[in-house]
Amino acid sequence: xxxxxxxxxxxxxxxxxxxxxxxxxxxxxxxxxxxxxxxxxxxxxxxxxxxxxxxxxxxxxxxxxxxxxxxxxxxxxxxxxxxxxxxxxxxxxxxxxxxxxxxxxxxxxxxxxxxxxxxxxxxxxxxxxxxxxxxxxxxxxxxxxxxxxxxxxxxxxxxxxxxxxxxxxxxxxxxxxxxxxxxxxxxxxxxxxxxxxxxxxxxxxxxxxxxxxxxxxxxxxxxxxxxxxxxxxxxxxxxxxxxxxxxxxxxxxxxxxxxxxxxxxxxxxxxxxxxxxxxxxxxxxxxxxxxxxxxxxxxxxxxxxxxxxxxxxxxxxxxxxxxxxxxxxxxxxxxxxxxxxxxxxxxxxxxxxxxxxxxxxxxxxxxxxxxxxxxxxxxxxxxxxxxxxxxxxxxxxxxxxxxxxxxxxxxxxxxxxxxxxxxxxxxxxxxxxxxxxxxxxxxxxxxxxxxxxxxxxxxxxxxxxxxxxxxxxxxxxxxxxxxxxxxxxxxxxxxxxxxxxxxxxxxxx
Numbered sequence: 048x049x050x051x052x053x054x055x056x057x058x059x060x061x062x063x064x065x066x067x068x069x070x071x072x073x074x075x076x077x078x079x080x081x082x083x084x085x086x087x088x089x090x091x092x093x094x095x096x097x098x099x100x101x102x103x104x105x106x107x108x109x110x111x112x113x114x115x116x117x118x119x120x121x122x123x124x125x126x127x128x129x130x131x132x133x134x135x136x137x138x139x140x141x142x143x144x145x146x147x148x149x150x151x152x153x154x155x156x157x158x159x160x161x162x163x164x165x166x167x168x169x170x171x172x173x174x175x176x177x178x179x180x181x182x183x184x185x186x187x188x189x190x191x192x193x194x195x196x197x198x199x200x201x202x203x204x205x206x207x208x209x210x211x212x213x214x215x216x217x218x219x220x221x222x223x224x225x226x227x228x229x230x231x232x233x234x235x236x237x238x239x240x241x242x243x244x245x246x247x248x249x250x251x252x253x254x255x256x257x258x259x260x261x262x263x264x265x266x267x268x269x270x271x272x273x274x275x276x277x278x279x280x281x282x283x284x285x286x287x288x289x290x291x292x293x294x295x296x297x298x299x300x301x302x303x304x305x306x307x308x309x310x311x312x313x314x315x316x317x318x319x320x321x322x323x324x325x326x327x328x329x330x331x332x333x334x335x336x337x338x339x340x341x342x343x344x345x346x347x348x349x350x351x352x353x354x355x356x357x358x359x360x361x362x363x364x365x366x367x368x369x370x371x372x373x374x375x376x377x378x379x380x381x382x383x384x385x386x387x388x389x390x391x392x393x394x395x396x397x398x399x400x401x402x403x404x405x406x407x408x409x410x411x412x413x414x415x416x417x418x419x420x421x422x423x424x425x426x427x428x429x430x431x432x433x434x435x436x437x438x439x440x441x442x443x444x445x446x447x448x449x450x451x452x453x454x455x456x457x458x459x460x461x462x463x464x465x466x467x468x469x470x471x472x473x474x475x476x477x478x479x480x481x482x483x484x485x486x487x488x489x490x491x492x493x494x495x496x497x498x499x500x501x502x503x504x505x506x507x508x509x510x511x512x513x514x515x516x517x518x519x520x521x522x523x524x525x526x527x528x529x530x531x532x533x534x535x536x537x538x539x540x541x542x543x544x545x546x547x548x549x550x551x552x553x554x555x556x
Contacts, residue, residue, distance in 0.1 A: 058177045059095055063087040065173035066263045070122040088263060092118050095266060098339045105268040105339050112334040119264060119328040123319070126326060127171055127260035128252065132158045135170075139226065146222045151257035153219050155249075156241045159260070160223065160232050163241070174262040182243035183357040183515050185350075186212035191492035192512065195485070195519035197449050198526055200369060201350055208354050212242055247356045250326065252319050261326055264317070269356065270331070270341035316342040349522055359522055366391040368529045370441045376406045391525075393532025395438060397423060407433040428544050435537040442530040442537075449523070453531065456524040459485070463517050475509075489516060 066088035074091035089095065089106075096107035112118060124131075129151065133140040139161055143154055162169050169175060181187075185208035193205040216238040223233055231237060248265040249258030317328035334340055349359040349366045360366075367388040382398035389395050395403070401421055407430050425431045446452075451459070462482055466475065476495075479486040493512055 060087075062173050062177045062263065063089055063095070066121075066125070069125050071120070071125060071263050073119050093340065096339070098268070103268075104266065105341075106266050107339050108334040108336055110336055112330045112340065114330055114333050116330050117327055118330050118340060119317075120323070121261050121264045121326045123324045123326070125262050126252065127159070127162070127174070127262070128255055129155045129158050129257060130255060132162060136161075142222060142225050145225075146219075149219055149222065150215070151255060152242070152245055153215050155255075155257040156215075156238065156245050157219050157222055157226075159241045159244060160228065160237060161226055164229055164232055171262070174260075178244055178248075181240065181511050182247060183353075183511070183518055184243045184246060185209070185354040187239050187243065187357075188515050188519070189492065189512070191488055192515040192519050195516055195523070197451070197523045201519075201522060201526075204350055204354065212239060215242070243357065246354075250317070252326075259326070264326055264328060267328070267342040268339065269352075269358075270343050349525060353518060353522065357518075359518060359525070361521070361525060363391055363525075366525070366529070367396075368526055368533075370438070370445060370530075370533075372403075372437075372441060373406075376402060389438075389442075389529055389533045391529055391532075393529055393534075393536045395533070395536075400434065403434040403437060404430055407437070432541060432544055435540050439534055439537045439541075442534050446527060446530055449527065451523075453524060453527045456520055456527070460517065460520055460524065463513065463520070466513060489513075 064086050067086060071088040072091075073089050073093045090109065092109060092112060093106045094109045095104065097103065098105050098107070106119075108118075129143075133143060139158065143149075143157070146154075149157070162171060163175055166172070185205045188205045188209065193202055193209075196202050196205060213235065216235050219238070220233065244260070245257065248260055250261050250264065252259045316331050317326065319326050328342070330340060331343060344356070346365040347355070347363075349363050352359050352363070367390060369388050372387070382402055386396060386398035387402055388399060401423065404426050408426060419426055459482065462478065466478055476490075479490050482489075489512070493508060495509075
């Protein structure tokens with residue numbers, strides 16, 4: 048799949064028509080013979096719509112939908128899995144059996160590229176031609192875009208992701224050569240595309256660790272879980288009510304819908320259900336007509352969302368910021384290092400507060416007050432002041448050592464967003480030059496040192512690199528805002544300790 052190729056005209060419509068032919072459906076209970084036939088697998092509950100501010104193309108509700116109601120069902124026969132592909136192609140099966148060292152994800156990646164190589168002869172062609180032609184997952188980030196993160200942890204994460212992708216490609220190359228892949232499908236760029244497809248679009252199935260690609264079902268966009276959902280992200284996606292099953296009569300179906308409001312909050316988004324031999328999707332909340340129906344893939348930080356899915360959220364309740372703390376601080380408690388973070392709202396995690404409170408007292412007193420720290424209690428006003436001042440210092444030091452400020456990043460993002468509307472090479476080249484050193488570095492990273500070079504690349508090459516640059520800037524901006532919010536949090540706590548409210552005011556509250 049070459050970058051820059053556009054989606055074929057009528058692609059979505061042909062996908063939905065194919066979906067209808069192979070049994071994908073959003074109609075529950077199933078349509079009766081008296082109802083008119085349709086050429087689309089959607090239309091009763093869902094429709095493909097554009098949500099520019101919330102993920103782009105996604106699935107919207109064409110009617111009001113209740114929490115817990117089934118909204119889509121995709122038969123097992125439609126799921127693109129390693130098992131299915133090996134079953135259908137003896138040549139592929141024999142070659143894969145000779146490479147047992149490859150991971151399940153590598154194997155599915157090879158199988159996907161093999162199927163793509165069949166072109167229109169592939170049974171999944173209507174689905175494959177609708178897959179994105181490029182992704183912005185971390186392994187696709189080049190050197191300039193990696194450095195644009197500015198923060199060491201993110202830079203290291205992006206480099207590691209690309210190194211891993213390259214190593215996996217090299218391990219799988221012998222198998223792809225044995226299968227006589229076309230030269231374009233043997234390239235690292237093709238591997239990046241296929242592995243990003245697997246990473247960002249597969250759904251869990253119990254019989255294959257790599258998961259499955261689910262036609263139509265992978266059009267749902269992501270919603271970050273929060274609260275109880277965040278705690279339950281590893282719960283198997285099932286429902287005790289098989290709402291809308293094929294054997295369910297309409298009266299029974301309507302009766303079960305009435306029970307949905309009594310279901311617990313930890314409803315599932317979807318999963319493979321053996322009794323109907325299909326992947327079934329459920330509404331995680333009430334939706335009104337026209338609203339986008341979203342799925343939760345699990346709890347991810349923004350950097351993890353970038354690594355696996357190629358996007359991030361400005362408001363992500365699961366995001367975390369780690370700050371450099373003095374050596375020895377983490378050894379003051381039994382909390383694991385990964386639990387010592389600041390959440391997106393700026394508040395330190397329970398574990399971080401507990402650890403810093405213990406660190407801020409003499410070592411010979413820690414055993415006697417450890418139970419208080421682990422219970423989340425303040426040890427003393429003086430201790431709390433010291434903890435807040437330490438976090439203030441850490442956050443300020445990090446912000447001061449970064450090459451740009453929040454205001455710089457906001458101006459840069461504003462300029463980058465304006466680039467989309469520029470059509471002439473002269474204007475585009477001028478905009479990047481005005482962005483200063485970072486804008487010039489962007490042009491240099493693409494080999495565009497002149498207006499003539501820009502004119503030749505007024506296409507996907509600039510567009511894709513620009514998208515990755517914007518994502519890096521958005522990530523570092525969100526990171527800095529969290530640090531600023533933490534500074535505000537610490538300052539408020541200090542003010543409260545230094546100027547306690549009179550008792551009568553607290554009583555009035």
